[in-house]
Amino acid sequence: MSRLSIVLPAKNEAGALATLLPRLRTAQPDAEIIVVDDGSTDNTPEICTSAGVQHLASPYSMGNGAAIKRGARAATGELLVFMDGDGQHDPADVARLLEQLDRGYDMVVGARDWDSQAGVGRGVANTIYNWLATQMTGHEVADLTSGFRAVRADKFREFLHLLPNGFSYPTTSTMAFFRSAYPVAYLPIKAGQRVGKSHIKPLKDGIRFLLIIFKIATLYSPLKLFAPASAVFFLLGLANYAWTFSHGGRLTNMSTLMWSAGVIVFLIGLVSEQITALTYRRDA
Known part of the structure; x- marks a missing residue:
């Protein structure tokens, strides 16, 4: 034993x-x-x-x-x-x-x-x-x-x-x-x-x-945090665009900013996934 x-x-x-x-x-x-x-x-x-x-x-x-x-x-x-x-x-x-x-x-x-x-x-x-x-x-x-x-x-x-x-x-x-x-x-x-x-x-x-x-x-699992956050930014940007387009027929900087934030957050998640993989990698 x-x-x-x-x-x-x-x-x-x-x-x-x-x-x-x-x-x-x-x-x-x-x-x-x-x-x-x-x-x-x-x-x-x-x-x-x-x-x-x-x-x-x-x-x-x-x-x-x-x-x-x-x-x-x-x-x-x-x-x-x-x-x-x-x-x-x-x-x-x-x-x-x-x-x-x-x-x-x-x-x-x-x-x-x-x-x-x-x-x-x-x-x-x-x-x-x-x-x-x-x-x-x-x-x-x-x-x-x-x-x-x-x-x-x-x-x-x-x-x-x-x-x-x-x-x-x-x-x-x-x-x-x-x-x-x-x-x-x-x-x-x-x-x-x-x-x-x-x-x-x-x-x-x-x-x-x-x-x-x-x-x-x-x-x-970083993407389990970053992917939903990215999706929230994208949907907020989409909702803002729908509102501004229906009321003024235009695309505002706020919608573009939110979409950009969504892409950036998602990319940060991807990088974090790679860092996580390296953190737990075991050398043979």
């Missing part, structure tokens, strides 16, 4: 880790467990030492995504499991994720149900994110922002340079796997209530997640 590394990003999560790490060690006694300490000021180092797990410290906070990248680089296992250090994820579910990897998937995501969402607002936002990502990728995305996932290490490390340092690493990695034709599975899970206070700011990070979705869409 491939060696397993479990990476837990944590910032001031000592209260949760004190309970979580012993349970995780019991559930996966042979796994390499790495707590990536994102500039914690509590007793996280002592908790890790007492639990006998690897503690990877940072002198200051770099972000959740940065912690994931540091942990992925340090891990020695062929299979990686990422889970939050706040106690929301059940260590017993790690085995369920790994079972799906054994069936040929390259990434398995623990998909939370509605009852596992942190409030109605977060649940509605995640539903919107999932729908948008599904439309952009053409694949069913059951939980775009879940931080509980199992991956093949070699596949995941291909995309480390694309991952942001903030909370949106799940979004980026999911899109990247779909774009590279690496099969992704979703496994329903129940997520518990976190221990302590959340580090996510709903409004600020909600806007950031939406921006990340559109940014990654340009890396995934």
Whole structure:
């Protein structure tokens, strides 16, 4: 069996880790467990030492995504499991994720149900994110922002340079796997209530997640964004021409400008498609 590394990003999560790490060690006694300490000021180092797990410290906070990248680089296992250090994820579910990897998937995501969402607002936002990502990728995305996932290490490390340092690493990695034709599975899970206070700011990070979705869409399939925008400009120009011709029998500069904008936006989409192809090209 491939060696397993479990990476837990944590910032001031000592209260949760004190309970979580012993349970995780019991559930996966042979796994390499790495707590990536994102500039914690509590007793996280002592908790890790007492639990006998690897503690990877940072002198200051770099972000959740940065912690994931540091942990992925340090891990020695062929299979990686990422889970939050706040106690929301059940260590017993790690085995369920790994079972799906054994069936040929390259990434398995623990998909939370509605009852596992942190409030109605977060649940509605995640539903919107999932729908948008599904439309952009053409694949069913059951939980775009879940931080509980199992991956093949070699596949995941291909995309480390694309991952942001903030909370949106799940979004980026999911899109990247779909774009590279690496099969992704979703496994329903129940997520518990976190221990302590959340580090996510709903409004600020909600806007950031939406921006990340559109940014990654340009890396995934740019024409799915640029082609509709181009069509909108063309139709607006056509509508403006129909109005001005019916009322004055003439073609205005506004119609010409909109048609030109449509052509330019479409050409930008074509160039972006070529850049995307180069981004994901793998040398033989």
